[in-house]
Amino acid sequence: MRKQVFLLAFLLAFPFVASFAGEGMWIPMLLKYNEKEMQQMGMRITADDIYSINHSSLKDAIVLFGGGCTGEIVSDEGLLLTNHHCGYGWIQCHSSVEHDYLTDGFWAMNRGEELPCPGLTVTMMKEMRDVTEKILFNVNDDMDEAERQEKIKTNIKKLTEAFEKESGNDVEIESFFLGNEYYAIFNQVFEDVRLVGTPPSNIGKFGGDTDNWMWPRHTGDFSVFRIYVDKEGRPAKYNKDNVPYKPLKHLDISLKGAEAGDFAFVFGYPARTNEYLPAVAVDQEANRIDPVVVDLRGKVLDIYNKYQDADPKVRIQYAAKHANIGNGWKKWKGVTEGINSFKGVERKRYYEEGFYEWCLQSRSRYLYINLLRNFDTIYGKLEPYRMAYNYMTEAGLRIELIGFAGKFNRLSKITKETAQADVDKQIAGLKTAAQAFFKDYYSPIDKEVAVTMLNEYLKAQPADFRPPFLNEIEDVQDFVDELFEKSMFVSETKVNDFLDGFKVKDIRKLLKDPAFKTFKSIIDFYMESVHGQTISYNAEIDRLQRLYMKGQMEKEQEKRFYPDANFTLRVTYGKVEGFQPKDAVAYNHFTTLDGIMQKENPDVYDYVVEPRLKQLYAKKDYGRYADKDGSMHVAFTASVHTTGGNSGSPILNADGQLLGLNFDRCWEGTMSDMVYDPDICRNISVDIRYVLFIIDKFAGAGHLIDEMTIVE
Ligand code: ARG
Ligand code: GLU
Numbered sequence: 219m220r221k222q223v224f225l226l227a228f229l230l231a232f233p234f235v236a237s238f239a240g241e242g243m244w245i246p247m248l249l250k251y252n253e254k255e256m257q258q259m260g261m262r263i264t265a266d267d268i269y270s271i272n273h274s275s276l277k278d279a280i281v282l283f284g285g286g287c288t289g290e291i292v293s294d295e296g297l298l299l300t301n302h303h304c305g306y307g308w309i310q311c312h313s314s315v316e317h318d319y320l321t322d323g324f325w326a327m328n329r330g331e332e333l334p335c336p337g338l339t340v341t342m343m344k345e346m347r348d349v350t351e352k353i354l355f356n357v358n359d360d361m362d363e364a365e366r367q368e369k370i371k372t373n374i375k376k377l378t379e380a381f382e383k384e385s386g387n388d389v390e391i392e393s394f395f396l397g398n399e400y401y402a403i404f405n406q407v408f409e410d411v412r413l414v415g416t417p418p419s420n421i422g423k424f425g426g427d428t429d430n431w432m433w434p435r436h437t438g439d440f441s442v443f444r445i446y447v448d449k450e451g452r453p454a455k456y457n458k459d460n461v462p463y464k465p466l467k468h469l470d471i472s473l474k475g476a477e478a479g480d481f482a483f484v485f486g487y488p489a490r491t492n493e494y495l496p497a498v499a500v501d502q503e504a505n506r507i508d509p510v511v512v513d514l515r516g517k518v519l520d521i522y523n524k525y526q527d528a529d530p531k532v533r534i535q536y537a538a539k540h541a542n543i544g545n546g547w548k549k550w551k552g553v554t555e556g557i558n559s560f561k562g563v564e565r566k567r568y569y570e571e572g573f574y575e576w577c578l579q580s581r582s583r584y585l586y587i588n589l590l591r592n593f594d595t596i597y598g599k600l601e602p603y604r605m606a607y608n609y610m611t612e613a614g615l616r617i618e619l620i621g622f623a624g625k626f627n628r629l630s631k632i633t634k635e636t637a638q639a640d641v642d643k644q645i646a647g648l649k650t651a652a653q654a655f656f657k658d659y660y661s662p663i664d665k666e667v668a669v670t671m672l673n674e675y676l677k678a679q680p681a682d683f684r685p686p687f688l689n690e691i692e693d694v695q696d697f698v699d700e701l702f703e704k705s706m707f708v709s710e711t712k713v714n715d716f717l718d719g720f721k722v723k724d725i726r727k728l729l730k731d732p733a734f735k736t737f738k739s740i741i742d743f744y745m746e747s748v749h750g751q752t753i754s755y756n757a758e759i760d761r762l763q764r765l766y767m768k769g770q771m772e773k774e775q776e777k778r779f780y781p782d783a784n785f786t787l788r789v790t791y792g793k794v795e796g797f798q799p800k801d802a803v804a805y806n807h808f809t810t811l812d813g814i815m816q817k818e819n820p821d822v823y824d825y826v827v828e829p830r831l832k833q834l835y836a837k838k839d840y841g842r843y844a845d846k847d848g849s850m851h852v853a854f855t856a857s858v859h860t861t862g863g864n865s866g867s868p869i870l871n872a873d874g875q876l877l878g879l880n881f882d883r884c885w886e887g888t889m890s891d892m893v894y895d896p897d898i899c900r901n902i903s904v905d906i907r908y909v910l911f912i913i914d915k916f917a918g919a920g921h922l923i924d925e926m927t928i929v930e
Contacts, residue, residue, distance in 0.1 A: 240792040240857040240896040242780040243488050245394070245401070246277055247346045249789055251778060256791055260481030262872045268485070268789060271345050276874055278467035280485050280787065280867075281340040281408075281445075288486030288867040289340060289443070292471065292876065293925035296445035296463030297414065298340065299909070300866035301881045302422030305441030308335045309416050323418035325919045332412040332444055334456045340411055340445060343787050344387055345404040352377055353391065353400040359585065363761050377402065394781040395771070396494065397764040403786060408463065410446035410456045415919055417441075417912050418828060424814065426824030427544045431552060431885040434809045435853045435902050436817060439881040440909045442922065469868060470927045471906055472875035475845050476794040476854065478807050483791035484858045484880050484901065486867025488783035491891045494767050496593040497566035500892050504557035507604055508550040510678070514612040515547035517670050525663050533823070535658040549888050556889030556898070565893065576773050586769040592762055600755040606683045606748045613671040614685065614740045618664045622655050623707045623733035624741065629720075630728050645717050652717070656710040661702065668698045685743035687736050705733035783861055792857035794877075797900050799886040808905070811835055811850040834915055842930065843911040852908045855884060855900040861891055869903045875929055878903035 244252055246269035253265040269277045283289035287304035291297065302309075306320075312333050313319045326332040353373045357366045374391045381389040387404040394401055416422060421438040429435055445463040448454035476482060495503075522540050526533040557563060570590050577583045615621045629644055672694045681689055691697045706712040706727075716724065728734055771779055796807035815835060819825040834840070840850045856869065860880055867880040880903045883890065887899030910928075914920045 240899070241859050241894040242778075243491065243783050243788040243790050243859055243861075244780055245346070246485075246787055246789055247348075247401075252789075252791075256481070256483070259791070259793070260872045261483070261791075263874045267874060274466035276467060276469070276485060276870070277343060277787065278465060279469045281342045282487045282785075282787075283340055283443075283866055284338055286489065286863055287865045288863065288880075290485075290866075290868040290876070290879075291445070291463075291465045291468045293468055293927075294464055295925055296447075296465060297468075297922065297925055298411070298443040298445055299440055299868075299879060300443065301439045301879060301904075302416060302419075302437075302441045303439060303881065304866045305413065305416060305443065308338055308413055308443075309441065311335070312413060319416060320419050323416055323421070323917065324413070325415040325917045326413075327919070327921070329462070332414050334410070334412050335443075336456055338411045338443075340408045340443075341388075342406045342408070343403055344385075344406055346787075347402045347404075348399070349377060349391060349402045350399045359765065363757060367757075374400075392784055392786055394784065395779070396767040396782065397760065398768050398771070399781070401786070406453060408445045408447065408453045410454060410460050412444050412446060413441070414444050415442040415913065415917065415922065417917065420826045420828060421831065421912060421916075424824070425817070427541055427548075428824050430541075430545060431548045431882060431888065433805055433855060433884045433900065433902060434813060435882065436809050436814045437853065437881065437904065438908060438912055439904050440879055440912075442913070468927065469870070470873075470875045470929050471910070472871055472873070472877055472929050473842060473907060473910075474871075474929070475851060475905065475907060476856075476871060476877050478793075478795050480794045481791065481872045482794050482856045482858060482869050482877060483789055484856075484860055484864060484867045484869050485789050486787070486860075486864045486880065487785055488788055488790075488861045489785050489863030491783040491861050493780075493782055493892065493894065494763065494770065495566075495892060496590060496597075496766065497563050497570055498594050498597045500557060500566055501563045502597055502601060502604075503892065504554045504562065504889070506601065507608065508554050510605065511608055511612055512547055512551050512554070514608075514616070514671065514674060515543050517674070518616060518667055519544055519547060521663060521666050521670065525660065532660050532663070535660055536663065539658070548885065552885040552888035553892070556886060556895075557893060560889070560893070560895050560898065562889055562893035573769065573773060577769070583769070583772075586765060589762055589766050589769065593759075593766075596755055596758050596762065600752070600759070602680075602683055603748050603752045603755065606679065607744070607752065609675050609679050609684070610740055610744050610748075613675040614736075616671055617668045618655075618659060619661075619668070619701070619705060619707050619733045620737050620740070622651075622659075623705070623731065624737040625651050626728055626734060627737070627741070630725055630734070632722060632725065634722055641720070645720055649714070649717055652710060652713045656713075661708055665698060665702050668701070669694055672698065683748075685739040687739035701732045701736065705731050707731065707733045783863070785863060790859045792859065792896075794854060794856045795900075796855055797857075797884070797886075797898055799884070799898060805855070807856070808854040809852045810845075811852060811908075814852065828916075830916060834911075839915060840911060841915060843907040843914070845907070850908060850911060851905045853902055853904050854878065855902055857896055857899065858901045859890060859894055859899065860901040864901070869901075876906050878906045879909065 249265035249269055267275055269275055279291040281289045283300045283304055287300055289298045289300035292299055309319050353370060357369050378389050378391055381402055385404055388407055389402055389404055391400055391402045417438050424437045425435060446460035447463045448460055451464065454460060522536050526536050574590060577587045625648060632641055675684060676688055702708055706716060794807055796805040798804050814827060817825050818827040845851045860883060864880050868876050869878045869880050871877050880901050882902040884900040884902060890899040910923055914923050
């Protein structure tokens with residue numbers, strides 16, 4: 219009883235529907251509706267300064283970097299900043315034993331030294347238009363769902379083509395508010411982007427996976443690129459005669475830093491959020507799906523750690539894999555904890571009770587009356603299928619040998635009729651894949667992962683939800699021993715021999731290989747028994763979500779809703795501030811170079827500090843980049859609503875000047891993708907003054923600073 223009273227008090231104190239500053243990922247073209255609030259919070263510019271199609275605005279300095287990060291232009295010669303972890307793949311691609319840019323950093327001292335990155339694109343949004351009416355004109359809510367989707371698809375296709383013809387831009391039409399609104403986005407894509415500079419990893423990745431998702435943080439997470447265009451100023455493929463891009467706008471950089479309480483906003487490309495899920499879905503995600511994935515990944519990481527600690531070569535081989543698996547592992551652990559300690563499911567339930575009451579009040583709301591009950595049913599049905607998918611990807615395909623064998627699936631479908639050119643292309647691709655695979659493969663790790671994961675798979679999944687090969691296993695250890703003894707995929711020589719002399723009749727050998735057979739068992743089972751059901755349940759969920767969203771907007775007409783992130787450009791704003799993650803613990807909003815020296819440990823890879831940085835620290839040689847307190851600020855937190863994809867996004871002050879680069883969130887608030895809490899959700903940015911200090915004082919690349927517009 220007391221518990222219930224407490225819960226009620228808690229829910230009343232933090233009503234879910236309150237619209238607080240901090241929460242929200244706003245569509246730039248609609249920012250005028252937020253302008254007043256932003257200005258009340260301290261902003262000194264206008265919504266029109268941020269987004270306009272009539273004159274240049276901040277949006278002209280923001281780009282989608284590659285497929286998944288954000289970047290910003292900081293000079294009138296196309297100089298671009300993003301995170302180190304966003305540029306990582308391109309830095310690695312230019313690195314070799316002779317030029318180890320990952321370890322040593324890299325700085326082009328003139329334009330000629332800037333390194334082309336074929337395949338890297340940046341995308342700039344030119345314009346956005348509301349096209350809801352055009353896309354939804356011949357559909358309604360009573361219509362058969364498949365028919366509705368078909369009509370929408372056709373409408374999108376037609377309009378996209380017309381817009382592309384009219385504008386010469388790349389156009390995409392995206393759904394917002396879960397299918398209730400549609401917007402067309404006109405993009406310009408730049409294909410000649412060159413690497414200009416990067417700090418060494420022990421600055422750009424300082425703290426590594428250990429500090430990932432955590433505060434206090436000391437990572438100099440930035441890298442520098444430049445956009446090139448042809449002589450006429452048009453986007454073009456790489457050509458040595460291309461020239462630096464002259465943007466309509468580049469960001470001014472503030473050296474003043476930010477105080478606690480200052481207004482700040484982030485402008486970038488958040489990837490995905492799910493803020494309007496029903497309680498049943500949040501509960502499923504946080505309390506059943508995520509814990510299973512966390513548990514499986516935790517077991518894999520334990521095995522990696524054991525071998526990585528024992529052998530420096532293995533540490534390097536498994537560094538990227540460890541970072542990949544570990545990033546999600548740590549985040550989802552935080553999601554579960556956050557949802558539970560901040561009563562995310564209860565808050566949603568409380569809100570849903572109110573929604574249901576509202577439905578009962580008028581006959582016109584009949585459309586929504588069964589929504590919540592239907593959600594319960596359908597999520598219940600979906601759950602075992604989601605689990606089956608998770609065990610397939612996180613346990614079955616986590617065995618590298620099986621994943622690698624799977625790459626040969628297309629080859630297994632070749633027939634005598636297949637064109638020789640196609641065969642040759644496949645063989646060449648597989649040879650490259652094999653080279654990359656074996657460079658970083660250590661079979662003792664994989665074998666131990668295989669035994670552990672298959673045991674977990676057997677223990678947790680009922681027989682009719684696991685692939686047939688598992689149901690035939692008598693002893694897992696014996697099965698794995700035989701798999702690793704007999705499969706050709708453990709040996710680079712055997713794989714290359716197979717590829718070198720490949721003939722159609724060799725497919726028989728492939729089909730008999732135990733690793734390939736295991737792969738087929740997993741994937742065929744998935745396609746036959748899991749995929750179809752998942753698709754059809756998800757289609758029904760999409761329909762329910764669309765109506766639920768519509769109902770919520772109808773219920774609270776005075777509330778400003780924001781659409782879930784969908785990889786389109788958004789503005790999100792809040793304040794520079796620290797937080798109290800738990801009782802009696804308070805975090806300051808910024809870290810300094812002192813903290814780097816405190817964390818220094820020459821024996822632990824993540825905490826090695828460059829001698830040159832130590833010298834600068836000893837002399838306190840910070841120049842104009844020091845804070846007015848005399849110290850070198852490294853990173854800071856703010857209550858700005860961000861998610862994956864916001865990496866590299868600029869965080870700007872009240873005047874729209876650059877304060878830093880967003881690169882992470884605090885662990886305690888990673889639940890913000892489903893439930894945002896202004897008290898504990900914080901984004902983390904690297905202070906722009908630390909970035910400039912590293913470029914100028916540490917790397918001696920002051921010529922890059924000279925290009926920028928610095929506001930002292
Ligand atoms: N957590 C950040 C993000 O989600 C940074 C990831 C890269 N850094 C790392 N140590 N793995 O992308
Ligand atoms: N590091 C993330 C990224 O690469 C940003 C962190 C987050 O999820 O907020 O986009």
